[in-house]
Amino acid sequence: MADIQLITPRAWSEYELIDSGNFQKLERFGEFILARPEPQAIWDKSLSDADWERRAHAIFRRDRQSPERGDWQTTPDMRDPWYVKFQQDGLNLKFKLALTTFKHVGLFPEQADNWVFIHDRIKTISENVARPKVLNLFAYTGGASLAARQAGADVTHVDAVKPVISWARENMDHSELDNIRWVVEDAVKFVRREVRRGNKYNGIILDPPAYGRGPDGEKWVLEEQLNDLLKSCADLLDRTDFFFIINLYSLGFSSLILENLMQQTFGNVPNSEWGELFVADQAHKRLPLGVFYRFASSL
Template sequence: MTNHTSPIQLLTPELWKEYELLDSGGFEKLERFGNYILSRPEPQAVWDKSLTTEEWEKRALAFFRKEKNNPEKGQWELKRGMVERWWMNYQTHELKLTFKLALSSFKHVGIFPEQAVNWDYIAEKVKSLKNNSSQVSVLNLFAYTGGASLAAKQAGADVTHVDSVKQVISWSRENMEASSLDNIRWIVEDAMKFVKREVRRGNQYQGIILDPPAYGRGADGEKWILEEQINEMLKLCQQLLDPEKHFLILNVYSLGFSSLIVDNLIRSNFGTVQNPEMGELYLNDSFDKKLPLGVFYRFATV
């Protein structure tokens, strides 16, 4: 019996100088973002911590404390010397990006460090596509604070950045300006609504990036539920993707999704794709424990 499934890959960023996962366990993670060390909840860290609780308390400058009635929200407890906003860089031989970080009530800080492996991939694919064509248009859906948008723009693409939260778009714009970039097209809208309109208009993109949440709300309150809508979204993206020259990245952070589900979704909507890669993104802590942080699938004609 022939196996048509791509080999599973495990990918982790290896060039982050300003980010470090120091320890993980006990449903928490201890991270260094630039000069600041934070302790945050992490539902996938089901094992024991390697450092003692006392050592975590000593090292961290900020601790996220969950609300009892709403585990998704909470408050930050700050030590002296901790700031609420700061900047950090991601720099490789291909990319030089700057991000504003801030402490949010949803435990996020404005960046998902594991996504750096996709930024590198985006930069590589955009540059390869530009060797064959002067025009490379990239669509970034559920784009958050824009790491993927910045990578595509810095590599030379025309970028359309779609997110339903106006404040997040403003945050992305700050990141763009801090990275000495300009002319990203900002769209504050529900991703599904925007994609349907683009299909009706007959528009196409050489690159599509999707990093959808498990649950979300559109700009006008539209409901997004990953398992109910991702199949329709990919059907629409198939119509938007340039059939000759392209790349696509799908990243999913949901406890219920495996690589096999994502593989089935891609193959049923795109058929046979070129240069497929799939697997898990993870971060390695200082004690060599691997923290899984999402399932990915990506493919490209270059």
């Protein structure tokens, strides 16, 4: 059994975590610096509030009537949307970023190590499989889908929110890729149907939220439905040439819980890694940004 690991993406010129603390984080995406909430940054900031205010091009202010929504206070030179590139280990991707009312900008930089993992695993699988099939569930704006497609995979991208699918399609175009299959559907329904059809995938990627709604109002609650969804995914995964990744960002959902679920569902899989994803700020404070579990038939 593999030991718990802490994984952070390699240095990326288009992104850095400048500071974190007091339930906030100060980040640079390309040429713009953003300040937004971060519930796990319970320590003190290293920089002063005045320094944050001076540096930030956009600051997210929560709506007092909503625990999730808010507005951005921006400087006159802040562009929205704007674009960043990711160029590492054979990947050459371009993402559109935008200021949303949910504080997100369309990109989760801590996932960069997983993008490289996906790209490398598909290249290895391609030695045996002409066109590996990859399923990306709760796929959001498509960083993992783009990495898989650029490696040569046949990619199915599933998300319940149509505007998010449109955003992911734009990222595909900006990255000069094509032929990703877009599916606007509840992930649980889609997976169950694929199992009934007897379909198999060489790679499966999951990044489920704590709570969510499907396009027809289907309710998703992570702790209530994840166990059954993983069992269905196990039925979909090819058992000769394969990889599997799951990421969770939910307060109170530890990597030990995820490790137990994965061991129960998949057993002693090869080349398994599990633990926490983090990004360090300039003062070397390590900000946890989710737990993960991944394995592959070969490395």
